[in-house]
Amino acid sequence: MGEHSWRAGLLVGGLLICGLTRDTSFFGIIPLMMWCALGRTWWTGAGVGLVLLGLLAWFAVPRNLQWSGPWVPTRVESFWLYAVLSVVVCLIGVLVQRGEGVTWTPWLLAVLVMGFAGAGVLKLGDYEGNAPHDESVLPGPSALQLNEGDVQCGSGHGAKCAREAEATGERAGEVMRAHLTSYGYTSASTTWTGNERLCRTSGLVSVREVCAELKDLSATSLRVRWYVNRA
Incomplete structure (x- = not known):
């Protein structure tokens, strides 16, 4: 039993990580x-x-x-890059204990294929204009009430989609800006309409940038519109 206990511990640890983290694919356990x-x-x-x-x-x-x-991997990288690094680690382990890895080459290649296929599906979804996730804009600070509007999408293939919400509450603009800043958003160039824009990036190899446009409606209300600017 002790000889195989590392296998049980490895699988239990992997299942816990995949099961307890939101928006994590169970591809990670493969x-x-x-x-x-x-x-x-x-x-x-x-x-x-x-x-x-x-x-x-x-x-x-x-x-x-x-x-x-x-240093924060993107969701796309959690497929293709995670697959590449995992295969490298496994190959090193095989070579250390057996002196060759040819026997297991099909299995290693299968993981690579699944990883790149999963990344491809996600990239296709970005190209087709899937709506962005909450991106730390929602649920928003507890001091404000956020009411989300309809998803806005451009026309044609590759058109980007954006989500929009109206935040109301005391010092809505100040509170919402502080909330976004605490999640890594920094000031970026203003839009052509003059609205303030905050953006944040992530990604080890390929950069993913999410931007939020802010427009003060009054002292107690603010409109925020967010979208994936680069993926």
């Missing part, structure tokens, strides 16, 4: 399952397994905590 089949010794199995578990946590947790920055 490299862990593959390594459970590839691992032969306790030390190599547990060592490589911990690296894979840490890798999964890196690609899942920061994004679900709504952090941003150049």
Whole structure:
């Protein structure tokens, strides 16, 4: 039982990470399952397994905590880049314990194919103009009441979609700007209509930028419109 305990611990840890983090695909568990089949010794199995578990946590947790920055992977990267790094880690483990990895090449390639396929589906959705996620704009600060309007989309393939909400409450503009700033939004160039714009970026390799346009309607109300500017 002790010889195989690292496999159980690895799978339980992976399921917990995938299950407890919002918007995380269970694709993340596949490299862990593959390594459970590839691992032969306790030390190599547990060592490589911990690296894979840490890798999964890196690609899942920061994004679900709504952090941003150049070290926070995007959702697209959680497929293709996570697959590439996982395969590299597994291949190193196979070479360490067996001296060759040819036998398991089809399995490693399968993970790569699934990772790039998943990323492709997400990129296609961005191209087709899927509406942005909450992007830390919603649910918004507790001091304000936010009422979301209809999703706005341009016409034709590749047209971007935006979401819009009206925030009401005391010092609505000041409170909403502070809320967005706390989630990594920084001042960007104003729009052609003169509205203030705040943006934040994330991504290790490919940059994803989300922008929020702010328009004060009164001292107690503000309209915020957000969209994916680069993906």
